[in-house]
Amino acid sequence: MRVEWALRLKGVEYEYIEEDIYNKTPLLLELNPIHKKVPVFIHGEKVILESFIILEYIDETWKQFPILPRDPYDRAMARFWAKVAEEKVMMNAWRSICTQFEEEKEGYLKHAMESLEKIEEVLVQGKSKFFGGEKIGYLDIALGWMSYTVPVWEEVGSMKIVDPILFPSTAVWMENFRNHPVIKDKLPPRDETVVYCQRISKEIGARMAAARKG
Amino acid sequence: MRVEWALRLKGVEYEYIEEDIYNKTPLLLELNPIHKKVPVFIHGEKVILESFIILEYIDETWKQFPILPRDPYDRAMARFWAKVAEEKVMMNAWRSICTQFEEEKEGYLKHAMESLEKIEEVLVQGKSKFFGGEKIGYLDIALGWMSYTVPVWEEVGSMKIVDPILFPSTAVWMENFRNHPVIKDKLPPRDETVVYCQRISKEIGARMAAARKG
Structure with missing residues (x-):
């Protein structure tokens, strides 16, 4: 969402591709083999990962409506x-x-x-x-x-x-x-x-408990 | 060390104040109440924390010998x-x-x-x-x-x-x-x-084991 917000604030057109975290596409796994997660920002032939790093890239590439302060x-x-x-x-x-x-x-x-x-x-x-x-x-x-x-x-x-x-x-x-x-x-x-958070939080809670047991 | 390296590469004069992590000074605790750790970079009346953030600040403030690429x-x-x-x-x-x-x-x-x-x-x-x-x-x-x-x-x-x-x-x-x-x-x-790492790694190892026991 952060990436979309920044692009919309700057008036940059983009295409949004949904990813299902339970069924990741081969494209996602290919483009982000280290973290295997979204967001992945594709700009021409360039691929940028990690939302904070993408925000800086967007701000440095499209100068209108700067999002980082100047000072x-x-x-x-x-x-x-x-x-x-x-x-x-x-x-x-x-x-x-x-x-x-x-x-x-x-x-x-x-x-x-x-x-x-x-x-x-x-x-x-x-x-x-x-x-x-x-x-x-x-x-x-x-x-x-x-x-x-x-x-x-x-x-x-x-x-x-x-x-x-x-x-x-x-x-x-x-x-x-x-x-x-x-x-x-x-x-x-x-x-x-709400439904999504309920599901994910239960799964993570179970994993946290398992990790505590070692 | 990262902060010192960046300043030295840019030829910026600085004063280094040593901190003992086992006996933190009141100055450190006052300037970094959230993380209570070094590095803390003091520039005039400004205080900047976190080494990667300090590096960006230094690069934006002293333009000679840029450390981040331009593109x-x-x-x-x-x-x-x-x-x-x-x-x-x-x-x-x-x-x-x-x-x-x-x-x-x-x-x-x-x-x-x-x-x-x-x-x-x-x-x-x-x-x-x-x-x-x-x-x-x-x-x-x-x-x-x-x-x-x-x-x-x-x-x-x-x-x-x-x-x-x-x-x-x-x-x-x-x-x-x-x-x-x-x-x-x-x-x-x-x-x-070597001595420092031996000491710290033992302490952290004991803490990791304790956390596993819950």
Whole structure:
């Protein structure tokens, strides 16, 4: 979705090819033998992998509507918070939903919350509609998954992740992002996402339990 | 070391402040409350974290001796292989050394090797002294740890990681990197590194075993 959002913001035409993670195409396995996962971005004869790396490539190739800030320090901060959101918030919230062990559930959620607090601070200090200011930028695109996935995860995991009382700015930002004209009609349908998350989280939970047994 | 190498290549003066990971300074904890680790790059009033993000910041701030390639696709590839080396080669080789379980040791090493094969291919295709061509670039700096850590790890873990028969180009590159005038006198002393790795790998191995028990 990040790749699509960036291309749409820049007005670059593209073709979207759906991949079923349960039945990967030979094309995917050929183009991404290391990770065997989407997104894979094909531009002419060039193949680029990993969503954050694709975003930088898109921003360097199509200069209109820049998504990374201009200033080197602001760029560094956008990249840093994107990584924190990915490795700390997303990873821990997801593990919290998947795990079959009650005591792990709380621990993972606590870790996710600690990093979410820092991201809330970034928004509070920025005082604008998006992380990128008045328009969507790199960090908004990187964090965009939260705007539609968190409500689904909260339902699937029977937990509150972004409590609007604890994270008021994040809650408003999620709303702003979801309602942006370029994003609005490109979000996956909620019901399908719930079913998908239920299925995947159960499978991963079982795998996590098996790994713990060694 | 990556940050120092980049600054030295660009001829930027800096002050190096040593941190003892067993006895972290209040300054480190204040500047990097999320990860509590080095490197922390202080530039005037700006603080930048995470070595790959610092490298991009340095390259965007001091334009002389560019370390990232100019072409967007080449830049994407440098970033991609740096990430693979970090998350696949380094992580798995390190786990292989640390684990107390023989069967895990082999599995981790196999994963590290699979990704190392791809990196060997990049060197074979590039046909030059460094990943960056005839001069050191981003990917060389990102992978530079291999040139002095791998021989130490091989000793500590009693294993072969970069066998010159299996990975001839990587072995030659390690030699080229180690002997580069800017790198040569900035490598940590071998004996100290061996002692340090022995200590750390034992501690992590014990923690890995404890986590497996749950």
